[in-house]
Amino acid sequence: MNIEIITSDLLNVAMLVFMGITGIAIARIRSLFAVVMLSGIYSLLGATLYVILDAVDVAFTEAAVGAGASTILMIGTLALTSEREKATPNTQSFKALAVCSLLGLALIYASLDMPLFGDPDAPVHQHVAPRYLNDSGDEIGLPNVVTSVLASYRSFDTMGEIFVIFTAAVGVLTLIGRTRRRIKGDGDGTGGGHDQ
Amino acid sequence: MTQQSSDMQQKIILRVVSKLLIPFILLFGLYVQWHGDFGPGGGFQAGVIFASAYVLYALIFGLGTMREALPSWITRLVLSLGVLLYSGVGVICLINGANFLDYYSLSATPKVGQHIGILLVEAGVGMTVFGGIVTIFCAFAGRAAADINLTDDDEGQQ
Numbered sequence: 350m351n352i353e354i355i356t357s358d359l360l361n362v363a364m365l366v367f368m369g370i371t372g373i374a375i376a377r378i379r380s381l382f383a384v385v386m387l388s389g390i391y392s393l394l395g396a397t398l399y400v401i402l403d404a405v406d407v408a409f410t411e412a413a414v415g416a417g418a419s420t421i422l423m424i425g426t427l428a429l430t431s432e433r434e435k436a437t438p439n440t441q442s443f444k445a446l447a448v449c450s451l452l453g454l455a456l457i458y459a460s461l462d463m464p465l466f467g468d469p470d471a472p473v474h475q476h477v478a479p480r481y482l483n484d485s486g487d488e489i490g491l492p493n494v495v496t497s498v499l500a501s502y503r504s505f506d507t508m509g510e511i512f513v514i515f516t517a518a519v520g521v522l523t524l525i526g527r528t529r530r531r532i533k534g535d536g537d538g539t540g541g542g543h544d545q
Numbered sequence: 546m547t548q549q550s551s552d553m554q555q556k557i558i559l560r561v562v563s564k565l566l567i568p569f570i571l572l573f574g575l576y577v578q579w580h581g582d583f584g585p586g587g588g589f590q591a592g593v594i595f596a597s598a599y600v601l602y603a604l605i606f607g608l609g610t611m612r613e614a615l616p617s618w619i620t621r622l623v624l625s626l627g628v629l630l631y632s633g634v635g636v637i638c639l640i641n642g643a644n645f646l647d648y649y650s651l652s653a654t655p656k657v658g659q660h661i662g663i664l665l666v667e668a669g670v671g672m673t674v675f676g677g678i679v680t681i682f683c684a685f686a687g688r689a690a691a692d693i694n695l696t697d698d699d700e701g702q703q
Contacts, residue, residue, distance in 0.1 A: 414589070497663075
């Protein structure tokens with residue numbers, strides 16, 4: 350086997366193991382500050398994984414939005430609420446475990462039908478992707494095909510996305526923006542999530 | 546958050562390092578914005594990076610100081626202008642007799658039209674994301690400040 354393939358496989362496995370550990374830690378830890386930090390680490394690991402998969406644009410977004418902006422917003426939320434999760438009585442429900450296991454098994458079973466990773470004959474590589482890769486140089490003329498797709502071919506989608514961000518910001522402003530002369534402790538202003 | 550930031554204001558290393566870093570963060574944001582056509586990046590990432598410089602400034606020097614440099618009306622304006630710029634490009638295409646967001650109508654040379662369209666649209670995305678992140682952050686941080694102080698300080702949104 351090629352040494353490059355082995356290294357890349359090792360990196361992939363290491364990243365996935367780290368992500369798994371981080372995920373379990375997020376589920377177990379009660380200190381919400383630590384959870385926020387761990388979710389930032391999770392996003393960074395995801396970004397690294399995207400870099401390994403040669404999706405640098407997605408990795409960039411994940412690092413900037415997932416690890417940066419989300420973490421900051423979550424810390425801002427923590428300042429509004431408590432920094433510790435309320436201890437729930439330790440109920441070990443075997444029904445829930447059974448449901449989760451069944452769902453997991455079903456998903457794994459479904460994944461067996463999926464095309465192999467990186468398979469050039471996979472449907473996703475047969476649809477519009479070849480057209481973008483072959484013709485975007487002549488049609489759009491940008492070296493970065495991702496930008497061509499996002500800003501030109503899929504311009505409507507991107508417009509929808511910035512409308513989502515605009516709406517999220519306006520929603521947050523409406524819910525918790527006007528802080529002055531408001532009585533303490535009214536309701537919990539949970540702002541709308543943001544989209545990448 | 547005010548408690549944290551007032552603690553942070555005492556930290557000389559944080560103050561000095563962040564002051565040194567912030568111009569480069571802003572510059573990097575602009576680089577990512579305008580080089581999205583040629584390398585990884587684009588409006589989304591650039592907007593977040595540009596906003597992160599201001600968030601860093603607010604974390605270290607306090608929300609009020611940041612709001613003096615960047616008043617809330619500016620971020621709200623930028624937030625809305627980004628959406629307007631993006632949609633406006635589409636409307637200009639309509640006025641030129643083409644489909645909505647059909648950049649070919651922006652110039653006689655097809656590739657130049659595409660380039661202008663993408664540049665403007667990415668600028669709109671960057672502006673909206675920048676305005677959105679700063680607005681949301683300040684809403685949360687300002688609310689926290691109001692909850693802690695229970696005073697009518699001018700740190701929050703006005």
